[in-house]
Amino acid sequence: MDSNLLWIPLFPFLGFLLNGILGKRLGNRAVSVIASVAPLLAFMVSFGAWRKIIDPASSGALHWDGFPWIWLDGILEIPFALHFDGLSAVMCLVITGVGSLIHLYSIGYMKGDPGYHRYFAYLNLFTTFMLLLVLGDNLLLLFIGWEGVGLCSYLLIGFWFQEDENCAAGKKAFIVNRVGDLAFLLGMFLCLIYFGTLEMSALTNADNIAQVSMETTGFMADPETGTGGMAVITAIAILLFIGATGKSAQIPLYVWLPDAMAGPTPVSALIHAATMVTSGVYLCCRLMPLFEAAPMALSIVAVVGACTALLAALIAFTQNDIKKVLAYSTVSQLGYMFFAIGVGAFSAAFFHVVTHAFFKALLFLGSGAVIHAMHHEQDMRKMGGLRKQLPFTHLTFLIGTFAIAGVPPLAGFFSKDEILFAGYKAGIMDGNSLATMFWYISVATAGMTAFYMMRCVAMTFWGDSNVDSKLEGKVHEPGGWIGFALFVLAIASALGGFLNVPEFLGGHAILGHFTGLHVSHANMTPEELDILHAGEWTSMFISLAIAGAGLLVGYLFYRNGSGLPAAFRSSAPGAFLGRLSENKFYVDEIYAFLIVRPFEAISQLMHTLIDQVLIDRLLVGGSALLVRGFGELTRRMQTGFIPGYLLTFGCGALVLIYILLNQLAKGGAQ
Amino acid sequence: MFAMVAGIFMLLDATFLGFMQLLVYAGAIMVLYLFVIMLINPRDETLPDEGGTSEKAFAAGVSLLVFALLTFGISNSDLVTEMTTPGGIPALAEVPATHGAIEAFGYELFSKHLLVFEVASILILVGIIGAVHIAMKQKPASADEEDSNEERLVTDV
């Protein structure tokens, strides 16, 4: 029982309240202090909690029973309880740590913005919800955090709401998320029905899972015999995963993420790189036993993840907005994480979450520094040669790029390598042809990642300058908090890999063991262990080679800003692919045609049919007509003609007499 | 007519009530009517033309209908026929000798039916105040007369 856990999400929440309500009056200085101190305090509490659970004497987890929240005796009992184990600990530290850095960065980036206090209030609120998400002891609390971060994402994407397209982007994010949430809810309902509870400990309990695995749904059952339907466990896993695709931007619900770049860059760094989009991965890791019991679901996860990674990488090839490149890169990396989950390497996926948080935040913040220096110019074609003017930014951005490409010994190398090995093992070593195919796709995507990131760096920092002449003299290195955040994250990206060095390289997989996701090799024979290690070496060399190739090709093509060889670009397949990639494979247009337009048509129909005709004319107008008609009828009674009134009295008396006599005749009331 | 009704009351051993009937109706209400007629001073021209045949026929129809209904009810009612004893209404001997006399009547009025009595007195009070107020002449501040009869004597009609 540790009620101190509550302080972790509570500090940012208090920051939100203070800044939101009093922010305007407190002034920018105070707002910055409050907003930055809050996540720092949360970080300290998380750190303290972490220290407690690594103590070998403890049970390895902290728990706060909280208070009874939803309580229908015997039917539904959901307490507001928080749970802090290895997995939550890492997430909390990342969220509060990277979050604090981004808060500090924002002090420099958002200086002078009229909505300063509102921005920090929203950021703190987001932090609250995200922490609630990872600390929740049951699915419903997680879902509250889930929804809450979605809300804050909407608020922050549309932060500069004066522009229509920012609002549209915010709406798109929220609505697409909602679609995923529907699936999440359905998954939760299934859990409630078959597990009887939403508590994490119950959902991951091996006995419970074994019991529920026996149940099947009617979905896809044989119509005659009624058997052979999809297993409940599989259904739950798939539904929860669809929810995760919404939040973590996988196919088919990734379309909101590129549009979300309309928000301030620190927001993109925090929400769409480091934390919110990883909540899908967190969900899967948290419910690892449940997912492992549903192999078909895992296959779907792997396929979706790999395809997403490939698609996003292809689109990133031709993007000219620096933030859009990073956005698609995020989608692609998330695809990697899900691919890892799909082949059963939960530990690798989570490791990649952590390293990705570091280097993606670094990349986004670096791009933010560039954008800030270029006075909000985001098109890379108008940059170039910024290496001279922004040396520090250039260096940190380069570190981030090498990290994401997988250059040792930077962080991304270790995590990406582990994922690729997991694919290799599932495919080639275990002989699964489907996995093999997707492993090839992943490897190719890794190469592409290196390539387009190199392109990004080259177009921005190297070669000849395409900078608008008006801006030439005004491009200067950002200082203060911006530089500080970049510095810390660069270090983290460089060294973060050592958190989870795999055994074959001599490490102890610290992170994997700490979060309980690591698959133990203890019960393997020495021969099997050797084969495993050999496979790991092989995979590592393959991934190194492909990363190196990608980087080299990118360097060669783009170091002078020339781009792909003109011959390729003008050839028919080249031009076609180029157009496809540039237009995001027309996915948005397809969605607009298939989904949005019918919806709008239906809305229009509803508007004219129900709103205007039914409600306005028939119901409202009709009831008015009714009343008026009735009034006109009864108006005839008000003649002022006294004998008429007397007649009415007389008739009334008649009726009364008649009724009374009837009663008497029946021998009834007197 | 009022006298006739008073007579019927006497016959039914409602002696006090019969006297009251005479007092109130013949004594007060009729006097009231006469005063009003006097004040209005109807000439032949001011009297309204009575309605045509159709109106009278219609009214006659309604009243005949009422009469028919009532007689039908009376004749077919078990209750009423039950009460038809050969001797008619129970003779005085079957009823205490003081029935209808003022003592017994007053006793019952002020004990068993006190509430009704009080309510009726309030009703009369309201009637008095209302009548006085309605018929008052507004401009000359007339003296506070209780009886509207006297009031009307004073007023200029």
Added chain:
Amino acid sequence: MFSLPALLYLSALLFSIGIYGVLARRNILVVLMSLELMLNAVNIALVGFGRVHALSTTSGEHGGQIFTLMVLAVAAAEAAIGLSLLLLIWRRWKTIDLRELCRLSG
């Protein structure tokens, strides 16, 4: 003496005549008087019933008579108010024709 049904027939007759007067006549005074006639008819019936049920304990020995007394009081009050209204009407419109009233007040 006489039987109850006969009394009731008398009451019904008087009542009907009263209704005729109320509906057929135009003179307000006549109408008011017919109203009194109706009330008296009711009084007769009430006293008759009261006499018949004199010995039952529900309304006491003189229940019917007391009720009649109340009706009497009501009739008196109503006559007073009605006549003062008539005076007002006379002062204003110089007519006591019932049908004229609504036409004049439009």
